[in-house]
Structure formats: C-alpha cells, structure tokens
Amino acid sequence: MTTHAPGEAPGRTAEPIRTWRKGHYFEDFAVGQVYVHHWGRTILESDNSTFSSLTLSYHPAYFNRVYARELGHDGLVVNPMLVFLITFGMSVEDLSESGGAFLGVDDLVHHRAVAVGETLTACSTVVDVRDSASRPHQGIVSWQTEGRADDDSLVISFRRTNLIGRHSALEAS
Numbered sequence: 643m644t645t646h647a648p649g650e651a652p653g654r655t656a657e658p659i660r661t662w663r664k665g666h667y668f669e670d671f672a673v674g675q676v677y678v679h680h681w682g683r684t685i686l687e688s689d690n691s692t693f694s695s696l697t698l699s700y701h702p703a704y705f706n707r708v709y710a711r712e713l714g715h716d717g718l719v720v721n722p723m724l725v726f727l728i729t730f731g732m733s734v735e736d737l738s739e740s741g742g743a744f745l746g747v748d749d750l751v752h753h754r755a756v757a758v759g760e761t762l763t764a765c766s767t768v769v770d771v772r773d774s775a776s777r778p779h780q781g782i783v784s785w786q787t788e789g790r791a792d793d794d795s796l797v798i799s800f801r802r803t804n805l806i807g808r809h810s811a812l813e814a815s
Contacts, residue, residue, distance in 0.1 A: 665740025667809035668771070668781035675768040677785075679732040682763035685720050690758055693724045720756040722798075729789035729798050732764040737785055742805035745782065750800040760791045769801065780805045 694704045702709040703719040710718050730747075738744070756762070770784035783806050789798040 665735070665738060666806070667740065668783065668806040669809050671768050671771050671783045671806070673768050673771055677733070677736040677766045677768075679736055679764045679766065682761050683728050683732065684761040685724065685728065685756065685758060687718060687758045690718060690720050690724060694721045697721070697723065699723065715755060716757055718758040720758055720760070722752050722755075725752065725756050725762065725789065725798055726750065726800070728762055729764045729787060730800075730802070732762070732789075733766050733785070733787050733802075737766060737783075737802075738804045738806070740807060742780055742807055745803040745805060748801045748803075750798075752798055753796045756791060756797050762789050762791060762797065764789045770803075774805060777805060780807050782806075 690704055694700065699721050701719075701721075703713055703715065704721050705718070707717055713719075764787055766785040766787040768783065769786045770782070772782050774780050774782050782803060784801055784803040786801050787799065788796055791797050
C-alpha cells in the first residue's frame with residue numbers, strides 16, 4: 643500500500659499547500675457600507691422537515707398542510723429558526739468568515755411567516771465599528787441584516803456583532 647503526504651496526489655511531488663485569507667479585516671468595514679449577500683436560498687420542504695425534526699420543533703404548521711391552512715397560511719410554514727439561520731448563514735462569507743468571536747444577535751424580528759418554496763435573499767449594513775478595549779489586535783463590528791422573500795417583502799431582521807481581526811495584527815503573526 644502506498645501512502646501520500648497530505649496535499650500530495652498520487653504520482654506527483656508534494657507542493658506546498660496554498661492558503662488564502664477569507665473574509666474581511668476590521669479596517670475594511672465602515673459605518674453605512676452595504677453588503678448584498680450571495681444569490682439566495684430557496685427553502686425546500688425537506689429542509690424544513692429535517693431541521694424541525696432534528697431540533698425537536700414539532701409545531702404542526704411545519705409538518706401538516708391542513709393545519710397550516712386552518713391557521714390561514716397557503717401551505718407549510720418554515721420554522722422561524724431555520725429562516726434565521728439561513729439568513730445569518732448567507733451573511734457569513736461577507737462579514738465574519740475571517741473568524742473572531744461571535745458576540746451575539748440583538749433585535750431579532752420575524753416580520754412575517756415564510757412559506758416552504760420561498761427564496762430568501764439577504765443584505766447587511768455596517769452600523770457600528772469600534773475598537774476593542776480588551777483585544778487590541780481585534781475590533782468590534784455590528785451589522786443590521788435583513789432577509790427578504792421572492793416578492794421583496796421583509797421577513798426577518800436582526801443586528802449581529804463580531805470581533806474581527808485587524809489587518810496589521812494578522813500581518814505581524
């Protein structure tokens with residue numbers, strides 16, 4: 643049996659693994675900047691039922707069309723926590739993929755129920771950029787994120803905050 647070093651393909655010599663930094667540095671953010679996040683995500687019935695089952699969220703409106711219709715919906719309702727996590731997830735690449743501690747979410751509002759089959763899109767606005775008193779190699783950034791449905795109606799909004807590394811600190815390491 644032949645083994646290969648990590649990153650080495652059979653029949654090839656080992657080459658250094660190239661890495662590149664993902665995300666943005668603290669200095670890249672300024673209050674008022676708007677980030678329109680990637681192409682969006684259609685929420686499938688399988689997404690909703692799997693997520694709701696795995697998180698033990700057994701509200702009948704997530705699983706039972708008849709029940710959901712009796713509540714006044716056109717069909718199955720998407721678990722609101724799934725709506726939040728999908729919207730949050732769309733923002734990570736642009737805002738916090740570079741790492742740093744997640745400091746929390748504030749002012750989370752579900753503006754309306756989301757139906758299975760709707761496509762969500764998201765955008766975030768930088769609302770606060772400040773130094774960290776305890777971590778000089780990082781700063782604190784807050785964003786206001788909005789998730790919208792196919793018809794451009796607002797379905798969710800929240801403010802999230804992260805520690806973000808400074809460019810100068812990362813170059814020094």
